[in-house]
Amino acid sequence: MTCIICLFMAFQKHLTDNSLVLGITEMLPERRGVIVGADLIKGPDHISDHGLRAVRRGRRSGRRRLLFWMFSFAAIFSICIAVFGFKMLFPGVEERQSFSSLTDVKDVSIKSDAQEQPKKKPHRGRFNPCEVDLGDSVDALVEPKAFWNFVKFSLHYVERENITSLENPATPRFGGHQTLEERERSFHAVNQTIHCGFVKGLEGFPSTGFDLVEEDKSYMSTCTVVVSSCIFGSSDFLRRPTSKLISQYSKKNVCFIMFVDKESLEKLSNEGSIPDERGFIGLWRIVVVSNLPYEDMRKTGKVPKFLSHRLFPSARYSIWLDSKMRLHTDPMLLIDYFLWRRKSEYAISNHYTRHCVWDEVQQNKHLNKYNHTAIDEQFLFYQSDGLHKFDPSNPNNPLPSYVPEGSFIVRAHTPMSNLFSCLWFNEVDRFTSRDQLSFGYTFLKLTRTNPDKRFVLHMFKDCERRAVTKLFHHRIP
Known part of the structure; x- marks a missing residue:
């Protein structure tokens, strides 16, 4: 459970940072000009092409990191469910199911002959010998x-x-x-x-x-x-x-x-x-x-x-x-x-x-x-x-x-x-x-x-x- 919380916080922080960068880039065109703005148009053509490629690489890299974090989160979430069980992550579900099952069987009579067989044999008690006064010969x-x-x-x-x-x-x-x-x-x-x-x-x-x-x-x-x-x-x-x-x-x-x-x-x-x-x-x-x-x-x-x-x-x-x-x-x-x-x-x-x-x-x-x-x-x-x-x-x-x-x-x-x-x-x-x-x-x-x-x-x-x-x-x- 702890591993999922930590991963979720890191993922949220990563999304926040990326969102902040993308938002600033879109909201401040004068800063974007450093790469693709008006000043860049005035420069040589090879500089403009280099800037465009850098932006594309940045966006592709951001998408890859996003997909990586999403896939990691999903994988670890699945592992935690397998190890700790679904009811540990969502305890309320078990409580509701247990209450429902109790109400369903309250009117069912139980016969002594129909007892469910134990899944494994009960542990046998230990019985020791006692002293027996046998003859010597x-x-x-x-x-x-x-x-x-x-x-x-x-x-x-x-x-x-x-x-x-x-x-x-x-x-x-x-x-x-x-x-x-x-x-x-x-x-x-x-x-x-x-x-x-x-x-x-x-x-x-x-x-x-x-x-x-x-x-x-x-x-x-x-x-x-x-x-x-x-x-x-x-x-x-x-x-x-x-x-x-x-x-x-x-x-x-x-x-x-x-x-x-x-x-x-x-x-x-x-x-x-x-x-x-x-x-x-x-x-x-x-x-x-x-x-x-x-x-x-x-x-x-x-x-x-x-x-x-x-x-x-x-x-x-x-x-x-x-x-x-x-x-x-x-x-x-x-x-x-x-x-x-x-x-x-x-x-x-x-x-x-x-x-x-x-x-x-x-x-x-x-x-x-x-x-x-x-x-x-x-x-x-x-x-x-x-x-x-x-x-x-x-x-x-x-x-x-x-x-x-x-x-x-x-x-x-x-x-x-x-x-x-x-x-x-x-x-x-x-x-x-x-x-x-x-x-x-x-x-x-x-x-x-x-x-x-x-x-x-x-x-x-x-x-x-x-x-x-x-x-x-x-x-x-």
Whole structure:
């Protein structure tokens, strides 16, 4: 702005000087005579010609200077508009436009679902780990004798269903075709047979998915303690557990299983992560899954996340890690800290910022994590079945949060733990893959349906999760 003012003043001064000279020249003919007046006519011809040429040159020079100053003014004016903006030079225009726009939209209603997406991601807060009082060594660990005194009942699973009576009998599904009546009965902690994935169609129908080779299935059937993760759709890099922090006992007695599809294995191999002759990359045994059961890779990832008791039929304990995390704590110390000391059968951390499902729904829709209509259908169904908002001031809340950070789970394979895992998986299979939306509802309905049978779930602080694992970002597609 200053540059334009200075240039304008100089230009005005230049015009004033030139105007003054031209005016004096025209108004005082006796002075003009020095060049072209009467005295000049009396002189020699060559002097007259020289005077005329000088006048013409002077006039041409004046015009050139005038054009130069006009062009310079226009150029600098354009540059200042580009740098400082039009509204800086003419602030009144913006004020009038802003007032007009406010009056135009005052009667327009704003829906929460139609929020404008942010142009760039908001800055994430920094969340630090907190102190975790782990044991000094696995050598002194002893499983408590009374640990398995939890609710006892027998669970069996639907292996094959007769779907001839359904409208579309030619499409077997991995999760089966559970009716609402079957879903309602499945929440009772009693001896029963329930849907829990791996459902086959009638004889002659193709597999419903998550196919493994016999060698891997045989190895997995021997595991009693498992650490598992998965990479489907080349969504992540391979994060190896920190070997120097894993005890020799755990290296010999704990199964570290990484489930991948063929695409992900090829991507990892191209990056230098190639399984050895035994199928291992570091501590991870690579298990290749064929015929993925869902097109949604997130939903496919819920199979090993929730159904470890089905994939590892002999396992007593399992630890789940999302592929964006690296384990840098001995798994036996984690079982001792999160389960044995708390006398719990299932451990998961709460979310680092959100604790109410209402907030989680809004965040998922705001970031377009899933189809909004599908989220609304799921949420309305849960509300109609008794889901209420989380009240942080209520001391009788059964959990410190209704929203988990589900990337890290430690569980004992007890009947109630297995039932909860099946129920949670069935909600993901029926509705959206956003498992944080269904966690609180599944837990509350299970405990409400079985008031005399306790499910001992330990929901710990998220900072503890950060203390025992290293968190990374997902691979950029």
